Amino acid sequence: xxxxxxxxxxxxxxxxxxxxxxxxxxxxxxxxxxxxxxxxxxxxxxxxxxxxxxxxxxxxxxxxxxxxxxxxxxxxxxxxxxxxxxxxxxxxxxxxxxxxxxxxxxxxxxxxxxxxxxxxxxxxxxxxxxxxxxxxxxxxxxxxxxxxxxxxxxxxxxxxxxxxxxxxxxxxxxxxxxxxx
Ligand code: CTP
Ligand code: MG
Ligand code: K
Numbered sequence: 001x002x003x004x005x006x007x008x009x010x011x012x013x014x015x016x017x018x019x020x021x022x023x024x025x026x027x028x029x030x031x032x033x034x035x036x037x038x039x040x041x042x043x044x045x046x047x048x049x050x051x052x053x054x055x056x057x058x059x060x061x062x063x064x065x066x067x068x069x070x071x072x073x074x075x076x077x078x079x080x081x082x083x084x085x086x087x088x089x090x091x092x093x094x095x096x097x098x099x100x101x102x103x104x105x106x107x108x109x110x111x112x113x114x115x116x117x118x119x120x121x122x123x124x125x126x127x128x129x130x131x132x133x134x135x136x137x138x139x140x141x142x143x144x145x146x147x148x149x150x151x152x153x154x155x156x157x158x159x160x161x162x163x164x165x166x167x168x169x170x171x172x173x174x175x176x177x178x179x180x181x
Pocket of ligand 2: 117118181
């Protein structure tokens with residue numbers, strides 16, 4: 001695969017995992033997942049992880065995956081490459097894993113004394129990617145192995161922090177998000 005194909009494959013395959021975080025910002029609110037519970041003096045997860053945000057995030061990721069499925073043939077023809085299709089397992093695992101990774105990161109942030117919304121550089125940019133990759137690999141190892149070759153994996157890990165930082169800065173600038181990270 002040439003560079004264009006690697007980058008296009010990486011972005012295409014990860015889009016259902018990129019969208020949930022941003023959709024959760026727009027759709028979040030209502031009861032927190034932890035129900036306000038404390039653990040060792042701090043919130044288990046905090047008010048930034050809500051049921052509504054999680055469901056909206058996963059739904060948005062699945063919707064994006066379905067739309068990409070419809071666009072795959074024309075987009076592949078346009079770029080002159082073969083973009084990956086999403087298996088049913090991957091379609092659900094990518095957004096669900098992204099949200100679970102983000103939730104696990106909040107758990108870690110609360111355990112390390114970081115209040116809701118405080119940054120945790122590195123973790124903030126990769127939690128959802130690691131969650132998505134892990135769950136997709138577990139849900140459909142054959143699909144995962146075919147799509148995420150080593151160059152595609154490396155591209156995802158390099159490109160995602162940059163994409164995440166820029167979309168969050170834009171969301172902050174638009175007044176949609178409380179912090180620029
Ligand atoms: N959000 C949500 N449910 C989720 C994830 C996000 O409702 N599962 C919404 C919340 O309104 C949250 C916003 O999206 O405040 C931004 O998400 P994020 O930056 O992940 O949460 P933080 O508020 O920064 O909280 P934390 O410190 O726990 O990451
Ligand atoms: Mg945050
Ligand atoms: K986060």
